[in-house]
Amino acid sequence: MTRWMTLGCTAAVACGIAGISHAQAVATASSAPTPAAASQDNRMVLADNESFLMPLDDAKNAHPSYPQHLLGQNLPPRIVCLRVGIDEKGAVTVVARAPVSEMCPKGAEPEFLAASETAARTWKFDPALRCVFRNTKDKERAVASCDGGKSVPQAVTLVYRFRFEQTDGKPQVHVIGG
Template structure:
C-alpha cells in the first residue's frame, strides 16, 4: 500500500511539474478610427427651392454608400476628433456629379491641423454614392389638395439637388467612437 501511495504521489508530482506551453501573447490591436456622418443644413445664402401649393419636393434617397475611412497613417497620432463637411451635387439620375469640401462658419477645419487626408477620404466616399433621384411633383395649377404627388395628373420630374454632409473622424485610445454630427 505504501508502495502504491508513493507511485501515486510521484505521478501527481511529475504531472504537476510537467511544463505547459507559455500562454499565447496576443499582439496589441491596431489603432482604429470611427467615422460618423450626418446630413446638415446647406450653407447660408444657398439657393432654396420655392414651392407653390401645387408642387412638392421628394428628397433623394441614398441607395448605396460607403463611409470614409479614417486615414491609417494618422491613427497613431491619436488626434482629437476632426469634422469635415462636404457639399455633393446629386444629378437627375441620382449620381454624385460633383463634390467639394465646404468651409464656412459651420464647417471650419481645426486651426493648425492639416486635414487634407480626412478631406480626401470624405470626398472619395461621397463621390461613390448613388441615390434614388430627387423628384419635383407638379399637379395642375388649380390643385387644391395636400399632396401634389397624389393628384391624378401629377407629373414627377427628376431634379438635381445639392446636399451637405458632416463627417466626424474620431478615436479614443485606438478604439472607435461614432458620434452624430448636426441637428437632425
C-alpha cells in the same frame, strides 16, 4: 423667397429639418429655372401647388475610412464638410469642400478631406423630386409623396458633415446632419 427644401414644404413657409438621412437640409436647385425653380441665389422656390422630396441615399453608400497613419496621433475629433451635387438621375456629379461655417470648421487634416471626397464620389441616390400638383388640395392629399401629381427629377446640392474620431483607440467615422 429663399427657403429650405424638405418634405411637405410650401412656397409660403420656410420649412425646418426632419428625418433627412445623413444630409444637412440645404438643397439648392442645379437645373435651369422653371416657373417654380430657382431664385437669384440658386435656391429652389416652390409654388403653392408644389412639394419637394429629398434624394434617398443608397443603403450601400460607404462611409469614409479613418486614415490609418493618423491613428497613432490620437487626434481629437475632426469635422469635414462636403458639398455633394446629385443630378436628376441620382448620380454624384460634384464633390467639393463646403464653405467654412459654425457647423463646418476649418482645420481638419487634408487626409480626412481626401477620405471623405473618395467615399462621396462613389455614392448613389434615388433622385430628388419636385412634385407638381394641379392644386394645393391635391398636394395636401399626397402626404410626402408625388401621388396625384407629376414627379420631376431635380438636381440638388447637399452638405454632408463627417466626424472622424477615436473611441478607445478604435477609429469611427460618423456622417451627420447640420
